[in-house]
Amino acid sequence: MSHPRRNASWAGRVLLVLAIAVTSCKRTRAPKVDEVWNEAPAQGQAEALGGLAPPWRPPTRAVLDSGLITFWLHEAEAPTTHVRLLLPVGDDDRLRSAAMITVLQAHLRQAAHSRAQNRGMRVDTRSAPDRIELAIHASVEDSAPALNLLAHVLGSRAPAAGLEAARAEVLGQLKDLPSSDERATAALAATLLGRAPENQGAQRSQVEQLSREGLVEAWQALVDPRRAVLVVHSGEEASLLRPALRMLAERWRGFGRRPVPPSAIARLRATSAPPSSNGRLLAEPATPLRVLPGPEGTPVLMLGRVIPTRSATDRSLARLAQRIVQEELDARLVIRGDYGLFIVRVPLGREPERSATEAIEALTAFATTREPQQRWFQAAQLWLGARVVQASLDGEDWTSLWSDAIDLAENDEAIAGALARDAKAMLEPDPEVLQAWLQTWLDPRDGEPGWSWMVAGASERQAKRLARITSVQEARSGPAQE
């Protein structure tokens, strides 16, 4: 047994030596040690998180007489009803213009809101990939009135006056000139999707040029039950609301003959994956940097690519990668079924060529550096947690999550389990597969070609400086110029 006092004096001497050592050799910076922390996350925790999806029972699916596909999500004792209508806009020529879609969406919101405001219901609209959505939120006692409201709004045959009012509202909100950010984003998305740039962002002049007949025609093309999908989340069973659904089918019918896609996925995902370009950034074959004409402002660079997301694993890898890249760069990802758009926004400072090079170097470094597995797990945990927390803040509306799930599913049967599969795949990434995926799709220099980039708001001097690092093209901001 050691003597406590002797131990104390020994400890005192050690401390004294340490203190002398510390003061005598002052270290200006911490030693650089590569930290290896690659523990697999605890399985129990991963399983608990894997359930980060709503507790959905299999929904009731029905096709109404009018051709409308309906999913009914019943939650016992829920005091509310959420009705969400998904209207595709991607595959019809009349609905290709962003200006047209903006006006139609404004009219949809106005028409529904004017009928809902005195009945204790709430209405909102949102844009999703190639579709617009109208949501009505009501107490469960008002389930039938909510469906009736939908029938009134959509059954209206020639809402020319309403469309004109919506156009006026849109014109009142649109700025005279879009910002550099908006122009660059619209141009890059158009290039990546192989579409006309005016289809990606509404401009004032385009809204003004829309004809009254064109608006009515587009409205009729938009609100066609044979192409739409209805999702209802309610405390009521679907069987109790058959009369209201029947009335909806009677009052709201489509015009003329049109092909009727048999599934929700087929309706909402009518456009196929865009063709990929053949370039890399700052490497061969090099994609030229396009400088958008227009007013000088805060210059911004947008770079991005199309990423294939055919399987749940691909989607979860893309999501995780975006989450981690986001810690350093302003990275955005929109997944739309079997492909997604990955876009990075880079504000250009006084030395634009340096900002651009640094962003590309950061992406390359990210794609080629092996991250600890724990870091991926934390990123997945945060993202999945934030998804359900946001859904709760948005009113615990399952139809909104169902809409997200549609973008993650291969067929209608897979929609209900899509979020859970997504969560599971995100929490259990295979480090080797992940690394290979990153190098293939997110390395702009040595990975798979398919990258594009745009600059908006740059002055002539800034464009010249950018020309030092790559070839620069003056762009009309349209696709297929390579």
Added chain:
Amino acid sequence: MALVVALGAVPAASSWARSAAERSTAEPEATEPSETTEPDAATEPSAFIEETSAPGPTLEDGVLPCGVRVIIAQDSSLPVAAVVLALDTGTEDDPASQPGLVHALAYHLLQGNRELRPAGAAALVHDRGGIASLAIGPAQIRFESLVPISALSDILWAESQRLRAPTVSAELWSSTLRWARRDKAQRLRIPRAAMAVAHDAPGLDHEGRAVSPPLQQMVPRAIAQALAQRFRYETATLVVVSPHPPAELRPQIEALFEDLPPKARTVRDRSPRWRSDPVPRTLAIQGEKGQRFVWPVQGDPASLGWATVWCKAINRQRRISGEPARARLRCHLDVDPRRATLVLLATGVEDPLELVQTRVGRLQNGEDVRLIERQRKVVARDWTLSLRTSLPLAQRLATAGPVLDLDPGWHTRPQHWLSGLAELTPTWTAGRSFGPQLDPGAALHLVAKPSEESDKP
């Protein structure tokens, strides 16, 4: 997807914190004291229906041996949990020599303790994708979080630690005051002096969110003492709303607090003291025109709900024959869970009191029964929608009337009773009593201050 972050390195209090920067320095001129009616001992909602007959889901409500009240409700719609720790203190409890003390101390509770690093509780929430916020009011402070269900245990643990010997140092206090300074003052419809007189709470008559010079001079020992005095678990209420059945969570929560010494629960009664005079008492304030009448609202959800209904009804009343063409009565509610205030503004008439009496009389004698019923339905529907989600439900339950005589142990109680929704459910019928609310005798009439007095330095 946007991640809502209410607290981070630089936290910000939520908006209902009471403080009005604008109003005058007018001193209230109290009129003669009059008779007051003592409030009931129990401050549960004034019952239109019995608690036992309230429909809907139930929750567990209990007081643990350490004095903390715990309310556990179930919401299984999404895998998320809301946790709210509400403290029965606020800016009206500031000492006169240290305005802003409670507000600053509330921020200091984010600085952690032996178990939590500074801002550690908020980081626990944010790292799991959740949101955390702090709400500071005149009579209640709430620490709120909404997290995915997998993080519930960690957050419950953090809340069971939050009040235990917070870390205090001059450096941390300085950063606390920096956070506190960023809170903006909220504009109120009436001067704070009028609020203080209406609620009979002199502590309301100051800017509770200011960082005053005495706060900057506080030494760590004084800060620690002030924290220990004001933030105690026996004055706190912990609300948990999660998909777990309440019976499952009870043992977990009991275990988290079992090492604290037994304490009797202490709750301060902050109910308004209603007057029973036939005419309103007056308060002279500079700049007033004698057009405003003020009532305190009892600090429970049901009373606030009915005040909202009446206010909406008054704003929709039609002018009756005999009233001047420009006669107008507007109602406004300054919403706060404990210190809400109802304000009527009568304009376009020579005698504002007469207009108030006529319009309120129409509500009380049943002439506008359909109008009230319509507004009741609107408010009930709004509440149904908002209380559907976990965080608003937890916030509402945290503002449920402070029960003064809750027996020890757990009680199964109707959720809608505590949230106030049950009181809004029955149809409004003619002849139902308004209570002292809207009774002209219980009002405070804001009148002009005589010019010679206002000229005094």
